[in-house]
Amino acid sequence: MATLIASHPTSVKFDLEKYRHERRLAAALVTGLTFFALLIHGYHPYAEDGGIYLPEIKKLLDPGLYPSGTGFVVGHLAYSFFAQLIAGLVRKSHLSLGLVLLLVYLASIWMTLFAAWLLAARCYRSREARSGAVTLLAVWLTIPIAGTSLMLMDPYVTARSLSTPCALLAMVGILQYLLPRFESDGETWERRRGLVLCGGALVAGGTMHPLMSAYALGSVLLLITAMSWIRQVRVWGTIGLCLTALVISAIVQRAAPAESIAYKMVMMTRSYWFLSQWHWYEWAGLIGPLLILSIVVTKRAYEDEAPRVGLAHVAIASGITAMAVAVLFARMGAPVHQVARLQPLRIFQLVYIVMILAAGAALGEWALRRRAWRWIAAFSLLATVMFLVNRETFPASKHLELPDALSWDRASGNNYWEQAFVWVRDNTPKNAIIALDAYYTVKDGEDAQNFRAIGERSSVPDSKDGGTATNRPALAEAWAQGMALQTGIDKRSDPTRFTALKSVGATWVILERGASVGFGCVYENKTVKVCRLP
Secondary structure, three states: OHHHOOOOOOOOOEOHHHHHHHHHHHHHHHHHHHHHHHHHHOEOOOEOOHHHHHHHHHHHHOOOOOOOOHHHOOOOOOOOOHHHHHHHHHHHHOOOHHHHHHHHHHHHHHHHHHHHHHHHHHHOOOHHHHHHHHHHHHHOOOOEOOOOOOEOOOOOOOHHHHHHHHHHHHHHHHHHHHOOOEOOOOHHHHHHHHHHHHHHHHHHHHHHOHHHHHHHHHHHHHHHHHOOOOHHHHHHHHHHHHHHHHHHHHHHHHHOOOOOHHHHHHHHOOHHHOHHHOOHHHHHHHHHHHHHHHHHHOOOOOOOHHHHHHHHHHHHHHHHHHHHHHHHHOOOOOOOOHHHHHOHHHHHHHHHHHHHHHHHHHHHHHHHOOOHHHHHHHHHHHHHHHHHHHHHHOOOOOOEOOOOOOOOOOOOOOOHHHHHHHHHHHHOOOOOEEEOOOOHHHOOOOOOEOHHHHHOOEEOOOHHHHHHHHHOHHHHHHHHHHHHHHOOHHHOOHHHHHHHHHOOOOOEEEEEOOOOOOOOOOEEOOOEEEEEOO
């Protein structure tokens, strides 16, 4: 572990006026990159986890929605004020929810990229290095983080969209406190501002996503020890913090209550929580970034190298610690799975960001330099690859699912599932309870679009609700019942189907078009049909 600790850091000072000029240029660059990122990665507000957060916001704006199964709608993320924030913005601005979500999404990208530039400005002197770091991050925003089932940032709005820039700003603030840069009488004030920025960013991030902010706090503490002037603090402080994380994990695991059979079932569906269930290439996604960052830490941390080496040390130490915690405590065969539920490998989001900034800086400074054609060629190629990957992820949906007021094409593309959900929203009563196949989000052409977010109606719990049930164990029984009743619903006979659905209060059912039913369905398109249960 001692080899992971930065050598003696030296304070780096820059001209204040030059820095402010660079910051204005950075704001312009980041603004352009924000819209560039939108075009590359697309926007899918109702898909995947975005569709899980959205119903709670709609429920706050219209309490009459989702009268049944409210537990799967409200309180998806405990102690988070994300839904209240978005609902409050809608009320105060008098704008539509769709437009507010789009603006928040753009703002989250802008804040993340600008915070990344501030971090890069602490680590790299040249404009080419800083620009390369931030541009590569913009192009790789939706890169998957190993096998954690997370992207660096999602193409939709969640609590993590706002906690991510807060985590980066906390790192910026603590570096400003540890390494004052300005040759001016206001150096003490600058340091205090850095400390305020760090604390404020951690608090703000904690109100959005407490778990991710807790990992950000751990990274800040590691950075404090890694940048210390005292070698013993750098070495033993870092080792002590890593061992503390292991001890806390052991205590959390030992103090966890016993789990019900239903809860164990839902935990087992989160295979990405357990390293034993990962493929070899997902393991490579953990080890590869640490090896890349080890190249950074081989440099001696003199002057402007101190912050970048310190960040690399933090990323490596936190990554290794998270892997150790996952191997020791987040095991499928463990009697309880409290540590697995905390998903310690999520800290690799920061590891990936540090790696991308280092790779982008090296690309800009040593390969692209001040040759415009090189920048255009390199990032056009990288952007094209990411664009094609994102289109492959959502092949049946529009690349930019903009609010109706901004959309030049109001059709839902070829996503006939989404069209059926819209029909349900417009033609069924608010107290309707909809049943669908338990695994409808992975059907061909469905693109992981969330029914509740689009259809605005209660539905029987399905596979996507497993994530909510893992956070709220009291919902595990209802989740298990919903899964059992809806799995293979398209292939069942009418009597069996009726008995199953009526037992959970369902009044409507969405089936694939080829499903055999003995009664008329009121809506049908090329893929699915909507039927009212007799």
